[in-house]
Amino acid sequence: MIVETSLFGQIEVDDRLAIRFPAGILGFPKLTEYVLIQPEEESYFYWLHATEDPSLAFIVTDPSYFVPTYRVPLRSEQMQDLALASLEEAQVFVIVNKRDDVLTGNLQGPLVINVATRTGTQLVLSDRRYTTRVPLIELRRPVEALTA
Amino acid sequence: MLVLSRQRDESIMIGDQIEITVVDIRSDKVRLGISAPRAVQVHRKEVFDSIRFENEEASRVQIEDLQEADDHLRRLFPRLERGSARQSI
Numbered sequence: 749m750i751v752e753t754s755l756f757g758q759i760e761v762d763d764r765l766a767i768r769f770p771a772g773i774l775g776f777p778k779l780t781e782y783v784l785i786q787p788e789e790e791s792y793f794y795w796l797h798a799t800e801d802p803s804l805a806f807i808v809t810d811p812s813y814f815v816p817t818y819r820v821p822l823r824s825e826q827m828q829d830l831a832l833a834s835l836e837e838a839q840v841f842v843i844v845n846k847r848d849d850v851l852t853g854n855l856q857g858p859l860v861i862n863v864a865t866r867t868g869t870q871l872v873l874s875d876r877r878y879t880t881r882v883p884l885i886e887l888r889r890p891v892e893a894l895t896a
Numbered sequence: 897m898l899v900l901s902r903q904r905d906e907s908i909m910i911g912d913q914i915e916i917t918v919v920d921i922r923s924d925k926v927r928l929g930i931s932a933p934r935a936v937q938v939h940r941k942e943v944f945d946s947i948r949f950e951n952e953e954a955s956r957v958q959i960e961d962l963q964e965a966d967d968h969l970r971r972l973f974p975r976l977e978r979g980s981a982r983q984s985i
Contacts, residue, residue, distance in 0.1 A: 790970060843951060881950065
């Protein structure tokens with residue numbers, strides 16, 4: 749499929765790599781199809797780009813790179829809705845935001861994707877341990893991943 | 897907005913599949929029970945709003961930011977694995 753993007757121009761993506769979010773992503777309910785673009789191999793970040801809106805893309809990352817203890821609690825109905833037999837079949841991403849020089853991850857609203865069916869959803873966690881702005885990395889400083 | 901008065905144990909129907917019941921009333925707090933089909937997400941409004949707001953802001957992050965962060969991380973943590981981007985002092 750051809751995806752129009754304002755960042756990369758027109759890109760060609762195998763149809764089978766599209767990811768469907770039947771309920772969309774919160775705030776963008778009408779856009780249900782995305783593709784994952786990894787800028788380079790071994791990139792820590794991906795673009796999750798809407799296929800039907802050239803200007804909509806989110807930076808996402810695997811939160812386990814930064815917060816290895818992070819676990820998304822999935823209720824059995826949620827697992828059923830995503831056709832997940834086990835958590836191992838799911839890929840969890842978080843949407844990344846930037847505030848001043850800090851990149852933050854929304855660990856309160858993770859994206860959970862069934863890798864086999866390529867269907868995903870954005871969960872809202874009621875656990876207040878994680879916020880929508882968990883610091884992941886501070887730019888400019890010689891390095892710190894901020895989460896201990 | 898439709899405003900209705902309900903006493904303890906009384907309910908409201910929204911459509912024919914969503915029911916909200918006043919479970920308890922205290923001076924400063926109302927406990928509500930919600931019965932809805934699984935496909936309908938039910939959340940405290942402020943949590944929902946904060947995730948939506950965060951998504952909207954995040955959708956405007958620029959590519960240079962991504963590049964910079966990625967270069968930064970890969971220089972210092974060349975191997976992608978769990979916890980690989982954590983700092984150890």
